[in-house]
Amino acid sequence: MLKNLCKKMFSRSLWVYHANSGGCNGCDIEVLNVLTPYYDAERFGIKLVGSPRHADVMLCQGPAMRSTAKALKRAYEAMPAPKLVFAIGSCACGGGLWFDSYSVIGPLEKIIPVNYYIPGCPPRPEAIIYGVAVALGLVEKKTAPVQLKQLEYPIPQYHPSDLHVRDELVVYEKLEKI
């Protein structure tokens, strides 16, 4: 449903506001790399704007910090109504390596709702383009939750209650059944 809404709402072009709430600037460099001629993001109509009031999409880097949380929330509220938030990098997705320190509140979704996640530390420029393409419906997402189970080993399970004394010998009763 969100994808159809995106196609309808953002069919022309995405104007992007680039917000850093206390990251290390690694993700910022990758985002600016996307806008260079090598990964020409303007093919998809993506344009960097300087104000959240002009933007459709907020690209967020860095975790939710104690010092910048209020400013980030204000920037989010300043954006006009059909808006998307991209969390770029492992800091914005989950809080980063310093998730448990004093100044870090945690992942970005503790302050503002996040629509798309692009993990990586930092993500490659291709990964950022891929995330935007997923949001625009150009490509399908590749990840899915994985659940793996180890097969039980064929080891007989002994239990003292199954041991019985028979003719001066201790016999394990269930031995034949295994």
Next chain:
Amino acid sequence: MSILSKLKETIVCLKAGRVTLPYPAQPQPVPPKFRGRPIFDVAKCTGCGGCANNCPAREILVLDVCQEIRILKYLGRRCAYCGRCADVCPEKAITMSREFENATNSIGDIGQKLELFMSTCQRCGRCFKEPSPLEQLKMKGYRFDDLQNERWIFRSQSYIENEPVADDIKIEME
């Protein structure tokens, strides 16, 4: 003068040609030492929990639901793809894959959950304890590399075979 400079600029621009990569239409190869998402192999994993101990982001959780089943949860949210889990794994059950296209709209998609069967002692039903801390160190994963001389040998930290890293440490401690 200005027309000449513009013409010069045009020639420079035309010389450069087309540099834009046709990325989402065609796949883009990654550099050889790139580390992507870690992939856990459930058949090789012994459930020692070394990866959970070594993870700087505390991203791998070990849950013991009962005596025989241990659940290893990799959340992947704040994973920095540092490769320390793959480095420390004694069974080489974790491989750093080259997947980087992990963009998703729900964060739970990146996670991996492993259900491991932990065997118990056939006699007493409990895990036995090694006699001394030194003996415990000799257990799998922490044992000496050279058993004759009982010493550690630091191996290369490179992820590709036969290709050393820039500042590779080649120390042998006596």
